[in-house]
Structures are given as C-alpha cells and as structure tokens.
Amino acid sequence: xxxxxxxxxxxxxxxxxxxxxxxxxxxSISLVSAVEKGxxxxxxxxxxxxxxxVGITDAVLMxxxxxxxxxxx
Numbered sequence: 001x002x003x004x005x006x007x008x009x010x011x012x013x014x015x016x017x018x019x020x021x022x023x024x025x026x027x028s029i030s031l032v033s034a035v036e037k038g039x040x041x042x043x044x045x046x047x048x049x050x051x052x053x054v055g056i057t058d059a060v061l062m063x064x065x066x067x068x069x070x071x072x073x
Contacts, residue, residue, distance in 0.1 A: 002047045004038050011052055024053035
C-alpha cells in the first residue's frame, strides 16, 4: 500500500525534490506536496504515476509496508 510516508521516504532515498518527482510523474508540485502532507488522497492514478516515476513495484511497496510494521511494533 502506498502511503504519504512511503512517498516521502522513497523520494528522500532517491534524493529527489518534490519538483523533480512532480516532473517525472507529470503532475504539479502542489499535488505532490498535498499528497505528502495528507491533505489530498492518493488516487490509483497518482500511485501508478509514482511507481512508474521511481521504478518501484507493488512487491517492493509490500516489503516497505512490512518493514514499517516491524519498526512500529
């Protein structure tokens, strides 16, 4: 599952600014910012664009979610 935290972590890991990520995704910077802040929900289209832009698969997202769940225990 794609969450705002996952987006921020992946973006930081790839050393991308919100603007660079938005450009790769073909969306506005304000949309990336709003999604990261949680003021806009993550739509299926946003998730698809994000995964394509950063080269991440659903399997990797599941692994990230699993690691987050262990850390939060």
